Amino acid sequence: MTLKAEQILANSQFETKKSEKVAALGLIDPMTEAKSKLKGPAHSIRKAVIPAAGLGTRFLPASKTVPKEMLPIVDKPGLLYIMEEIAGAGIEQVVLIAGRGKSAIEDFFDTSYELEDQLVRAGKEDLLQRIHGVKDMVEVISIRQKQAKGLGHAVLCAEPVVGQEPFALLLGDELMITAKNEPTAIGQLCQAHQEQGMSCVAVMEVPLEETSKYGIVAAEESPGGFLRIRSVVEKPRPQEAPSRFALPGRYVFESGIFTHLKSVGAGVNGEIQLTDGMTALAQQEGLLATTLKARRYDAGDRLGYLQANLELALEHPELGPGFRRYLKEFVANNRAMFSSFMFAVLMPLLVLLGALGIGGFSSAAWAYIPEPSMILSRTGLNNGNGFYQLEQDVILPTESEPFILRERWTVRDEHQMRLEVEGRGFLQGIVNMTLVYDSHQRHLVDAEGQVRSSRLSEDWHEPFFHFRRAATLRSLLANLNILPAEDELARDFVRLSRTGGGVTYAFGTPTPVGHFQLLPGLWIEQDQFVIRKLRLPSQVLIQADDYQRFERSLWMPRLRTISWAAGSREAKIQLTAVRALPQNAQNQQLVNPAQLKTQAKEVTPLRMGDYELIRDFYSRFR
Secondary structure, three states: OOOOHHHHHHOOOHHHHHHHHHHHHOOOOOOOHHHHHOOOOOOOOOEEEEEEOOOOHHHOOOOOOOOHHHOEEOOEEHHHHHHHHHHHOOOOEEEEEEOOOOHHHHHHOOOOHHHHHHHHHOOOHHHHHHHHHHHOOOEEEEEEOOOOOOHHHHHHOOHHHHOOOOEEEEOOOEEEEOOOOOOOHHHHHHHHHHHHOOEEEEOEEOOHHHHHHOEEEEEEEEHHHEEEEEEEEEOOOHHHOOOOEEOOOEEEEOOHHHHHHHHHOOOHHHOOOHHHHHHHHHHHOOEEEEOOOOEEEEOOOHHHHHHHHHHHHHOOOOOHHHHHHHHHHHHHHHHHHOOHHHHHHHHHHHHHHHHHHHOOOOOOHHHOOOOHHHHHHHHHHHEOOOEEEEEEEEEEOOOOOOEEEEEEEEEOOOOEEEEEEEEOHHHOOOOEEEEEEEOOEEEEEOOOOOEEEEEOOOOOOOHHHHOOOHHHHHHHHHHOOOOOOOHHHHHHHEEEEEEOOEEEEEEOOOOOOOOOOOOOEEEEEOOOOOEEEEEOOOOOEEEEEEEEEOHHHEEEEEEEEEEEOOOOEEEEEEEEEEEEEOOOHHHHHHHOHHHHHHHHHHOOOOOOOOOHHHHHHHHHHO
């Protein structure tokens, strides 16, 4: 189906007709509901480009005759989810870049006279309305990419239709799902472009070992929570990746991208790389990056495709209830066959089931405990990644006025951190110190400005809230005798428990009845995979609550309570701010103990005096 832009714009009745039919389908009306969802002024993006000329080799033989974009996710093609996202952003035209053998895509958005006639004769008005809703959702302009010369070349094929306008670009195998009353993913990016006045792309953080799967950006912080891109590298090896910020397939470009794609020419494998054009655009015109509030599925990957089917089926208004019942029965009856791989596929589903109000399945179903490494890995993902800084207040209750100390943590990973402490209130100017942590060592500036190093206390618990890898937490638990050193015995030391009113995975041996001392343990929330409680061998108890999500997928507790000395002493840690830091050499030096010597004149040694409580807290826990 090939339409001319002049014909599209000439149809003054199009919007009314489209709204009526899309409403009948129960989808998003792009010109009314969707625009009302977007906060702020309306954006200027009218056209979107979808490259869909790939061969889909990862789905062979299924994709031999059916384009991978048309493979069904629940009850509609994956491409239709992207069309709904576009329509929901108020974008009017889609330029589809198709290749040989992709006529099924064009047919899907065209009129099917025979089918529609049969539906009319059969009186199936509901199905007819759904067909019309798909057809009239957006206007589709199809352009053939005659030669497979890369993603950059596919984008260039859209230039005759896009012209000098800014446009959105969406990859056809990346699904971005947002809540019903929230702006669509591409709608968020269009709004960012409108506000910033330059090209904007979406980024997401990925583990370092996965950088070879994506285009990776080199960027620095920019006002407003954006990253200003310096360059983009196509699928770098982990040791060569400039950052962990990957491109998940959502872009809004100024038309200048066409000029830059032409100027960079063919690159690797004789193809025109979009990333090369983006680098030129960033260096000559400017290019911003931001994260999006959306659930992403890589539907071009078989595992991602299965996850999308599972989770979206649960949300289907007709299929969801029956599918949930089936899954409860399946897990209850087949828990013995679950392997760690099976649970890796189904874990996001189980979390979603809990969020949808069916948490717990049945007592029989939840008797199955997943592999401990799976629980720790999921918890590690919630601890985020990248270089970040957080501020928090340490509140030490006293008989009169509580002591308050402001802490600023700079965290590179679970092994390297920097802490700056300042007294608040009447402690201001009295308490002022800087510490650096490197692996198992703590470095503190003394009164003469020299660095004193010591081994960390056994009550040092910060790595539990900043770790990146399951192996790290596994090692910490083994060192505390919460888990045995032998991996094969780990499952016997994990059980279900109830902590703070919620179900948790409890790591460690249960305390026998009548035992004079509680045994150490770690409690991880079952649904959210965040740490709720930690009991150290010294009987120190750390409880975390009111978790909130910040940048870089970082979940941090808004409140932590630490009690020690048989419960006679307590400290509350209240989080006040979290911000991401760019990964560059300057910031990495913040965790270099050698740098502390240059700050000796600015650091006032801690005057303990009568503040034995402060000394006790910082010697134990910091």
